[in-house]
Amino acid sequence: MNKIVERIAPFAFGVTTLGVWQTWVWLANVPPYVLPSPLDVVHAYVDDYPTLNPALLSTLTVTFTALFCATVISVALALGMAASGLFRAAIQPWAVILQVTPVVAIAPLIILWVNQPFVALVVCAGVVCFFPILSNTGAGLDQTPMDLLDIFRLNGATRWQTLYLLRVPAALPYFLVGLRISGTLALVGAVVAEFVAGSGGFAAGLAFQIIEASYRLEIPRMFAALWLLAMSGITIYLALNLFAAWAMRRYEGA
C-alpha cells in the first residue's frame, strides 16, 4: 500500500502543481507573455510541433552522438591510463583541466575552429560529458581486488590476460555509474553548446527554438520547448538506469 502511494506521489504532486498553476493564471489574469498557463503551453506545442519535433530530434542527435563518442574515447583513455603509468601522468591533468573549465567559456573557440556546426556541437557536448565515464572507469580499473590479482599472478597470467579477464570486467560496474552520470550531462552539454552557437551554429536544435521564442516573446512556445527538454532528460536518465540495472543483473547473473 505504502509502495503504491509512493509510486503515485510524484505524479499527484505534478498534477496538483499544474492545477494550481492553471487556476492561478486564470484567476489572476496573468498575461501569457509573463507566465503562460499549462493549457497555453499545450496549445503552443500543438500549433508548433512541426518545428519543435525536428528541433528535439536535432538536439537528441547531438546528445547521443556526443555520448557515444565520449564513451568510446573515455574508455580508450581509461584503458591506456591503466596500461601505462606514463600515459596516465601525461593525460590525467589535462583531462581534469578540460573538465573544470566551463564549457561556455571554450564553446566559442570550438565553434570558431570547427567549421562544421554539427561536429562543433558534438565536440562541446562531448567535452561536458566525457569526464564521469573516464574517471569512474579509471577508478574501476585501479580498484581490482588485490587477492584476485594475486590469484592471477600465482597462475602465471600475462599482463594482457590480467587486463581483459580481470581488470576490465571488474571495472564494468564503475563504468555503468559513469555512463549514467554522463548521459544526462550530454543533454546539458548539447543545449549549452546550442545556446552559445546561437544562430551561428546549427540553428536547428531546441535551444535555438528557446532563444528565438524569447526574442519574439512567444513565451508559451518557449515553455513547450523547455518541457520537451525536461522530458528528454528524464527519459535518458530512466533509460540509462534501466540499462545499468539490466547489465548488472546479467553481470552477476542472480
Add this chain to the structure above:
Amino acid sequence: MFLAKAVSKRFGAGTLALDDITIRVETGDFIALLGPSGCGKSTLLRLLAGLEAPTSGQISWDAGHVPGPGEVGFVFQDATLLPWANAAENVFLPLRLRGKTRAEAETDVTAALAQVGLAEFAKARPKALSGGMKMRVSIARAMVSQPILLLMDEPFAALDEFTRHKLQEDLRSLWLQTGRTIVFVTHSIYEAAYLANRILVMSPRPGRIAADIISHVTEPPKERRGSASYIALVREITETFRRVMPDE
C-alpha cells in the same frame, strides 16, 4: 618439500614482521600456522607462495624445484571469485590462464567441483551461492591445477560455526584422500588442533615460531572433535600459548 631458513621480513624501514623463521615442510604435511592477529602468519604464507620476497634468509626447494605457475594453490579468507563467472568458469580460470581450452579442461573442472561437493552447482554464479559454497568453489579453484602445495589464509574465519565445522571435516577428508601438502593459517586453536598434523605456534612482534607441536589425533574426520587425544592437543596448545605469549 622445502626448507625456509632464517627467513626475516621487514616492511620498508619499519616493523619487523617476521624474525628468523626456520621451518622444514615435508611432502604430505598438513601444517597449521597458528597465532594471534598481527603475528605475521599471513606474511609468512605470502613468502611461501612467492608473492613476496624475504628481506633476509631463503626458501630452498627440494631438488631445486621452485614451484611454477599453478603449482601453488592459494585460498584467501574471502572466496575472491569472479562475480561475472559461474562456478565452473571460476574453477576453470587457473587452467585457462595457462592456455587450456574449455574442452581440454572440462574433466579437471568437473572433478574439482565434485571433489568439494558442488557438482550440481557448476552453472551457478557466486551471488546465488552461500558463503560456505563460495569457499568450496575457491578451494576447487586452488586444487584444479593439481598444485604441489596448497596455502590457505584463514579460509573459514568469516563463516558461521556450523558451516565452518562442515568445511573443516571436508578439508580433512580431502587431505586424507589426496595427501596434498597443506599450510593452513588460522587464529583458532580448535581449528588448528582439528585439522593439522603439525601445529606451528607463532608469537607476535616480531613474528617468531614459538613452538612446533605434533598432533597425535588419529581419529577419522567425523570422530575427531570429541576425542580424548583432540582435547589433550587443545590443552597442550593452550598451555604453550600461555607460556610463550608476551603479556598484553
